[in-house]
Amino acid sequence: MTPTIAVRQLWKVFGPRPERVVGTPLADLSRAELRARTGCLAAVRDVSFEVARNEVFVVMGLSGSGKSTLVRCLTRLIEPTSGEIEIDGEAVREMSAKRLRELRRHRVAMVFQHFGLLPHRSVLDNAGYGLEIQGVGRAERRRRAAEVLELVGLTGHEQQLPEELSGGMQQRVGLARALATDPAVLLFDEPFSALDPLIRRDMQAEVRRLHAEVGKTLVFITHDLAEALTLGDRIAVLRDGELVQVGTPEELVGAPADGYVADFVRDVPRADVLTVRWIMRPAVDGEECEDTPLPSGTVIRDAVARVLRAERPIAVVDGGERVGVVDAEQLLPALLGHRRQVPA
Template sequence: MTATSQAGPPQPAETVTLDVRGLWKVFGPHPERVAGTPLAELSRAELKERTGCVAAVRDVSFAVRRGEVFVVMGLSGSGKSTLVRCLTRLVEPTAGEVRLDGRDIREAGDKQLRELRRHRFAMVFQHFGLLPHRRVLDNIAYGLEIQGQGRPDRYRRATEMLDLVGLAGYGESYPDQLSGGMQQRVGLARALAVDPEVMFFDEPFSALDPLIRRDMQNEVVRLHHEVGKTMIFITHDLSEALKLGDRILIMRDGEIVQIGTPDEVVGAPADDYVREFVRDVPRADVLTLRWIMRPPGDGDALDGPELGPSVVIKDAVRTVLRADRPVRVVADGELLGLVGSAEMLEVIAG
């Protein structure tokens, strides 16, 4: 299966922030002899034996919409972290294009690249990377200091971000006085302070305790609703991907296996690899009514309650089971289908 076959339909140019085209990253001697050649069709072991190279990212293409939370997930070794580093050129791609608002950042010189990282990109890592000898407020303001902003302006902005992430009153503390979750909030505030166009998250919560991790996931959801940033989020955790992602890209051995919305990934897995990933996901928690609605039939009452096709099944259970007529699934005034207790109970029981 090729990456381009899973890249999804073309997006209108004005809605795309980051457009990735035919991206490769090959580690080893003479990587250019591998990217895009028949050698790349070899298994990872065969390629390593014959060339000494490892193809970590293989012909990956996708587009991220403005304001979208785009999740890249896969198991260890799938290439997801290398991919996000290629997008920011922390790792130099072997071939392909990474277009930010239509301009290929692979063509950027050192000065332009520094400006991109200072003003338009921000990254949040698993290891918080806070400066231990600086106060929380100084850590948040650090990116603004690098930009050359004056002290009053950067501290004013840092204080605003401190409030935004729920750490008001902790500006004078030092990182080692904070819990892991609080330190990661400082990392979020630091990334937001520079008002980036795109935020990159590389498994930022994987080292946190489960309860703190859940809180931080909720924090990302809340912040996205408030600030609307384009976010690219790397994770190996399916539940995290389903919770955060507007769309999910699943990788295996450096290639794209599937791109889709959470309900598409769960409801229509592309192959056995994805099917195994989503096997234990409660379908009612992810799928929407459009997945279980049926066409109206003769004798069906068409005056039941009305719900939209994007309503998640678990949120519609009470309405459907309490109604004495099938629920009408309606969008823009058009009747798309019906959902009754039989359809609802089948997916819940399944």
């Protein structure tokens, strides 16, 4: 199946004559060396990845890692220096100005950290603003805006002004505005980082709920590991503009690609993320197991009580096939944070 988003060998270099960097020995210099020698900053360096339809793909990195530049390159809000970007198989860098406007108005929507609401317009009119840009008639856009406001839990607030809402409610208006145009792709650039922790958790839960209800392909930018692990089907880790690792939350926590990723996930409770597949062992010939097996996707935390109560090992199954067994001996390393190799 064609991925919704495909990025290949993407570079974004800021500075004088950026095109001289890509494909030359300058591309091999560190970020600091490149800046010292050329005055250029390689914000995104040779990045490639794909995002499947309806996937939540999280791009995570520290401040200055290039993640916000990367997401803006996807719709050419920032013009890439080189590389390929495809959305639904169509080459974004080859689009005319007209086609690019259509992409931004109809197929891809962005939700930013700063809500960007129009202060003099009501919540209803803010939610329908994208439809207004599309040329949708007033009655239809107000009907659609009311629908998405209900979807994000803002029914009853349609006639209020943005300044009358809390930060979390304002971000819900921004989310409603993005959803109103029914885009195939939603791009989130650290949308919740300005919110306090409790509201932030509520908004994360809201995104998960909405994704379950309406689907959509999501690319979510964050510097917060907990947020990435909560939201992401897969997570891409950026460092100094380079892609360090792409994987599921389990893969990042269970098998970090290098010390940089290992430091990121060091304090993550492994039993809250990893499944029993990561700790199971091969079955011994003739070994008797408990009557009811564990699905291989069971999170270790959810298996602890049952494994500790069991008098015999418990089989781990995948699609009805036994793939291993788990007993109390396998639990302790996972609970203490010891690392295992990637499961077969």
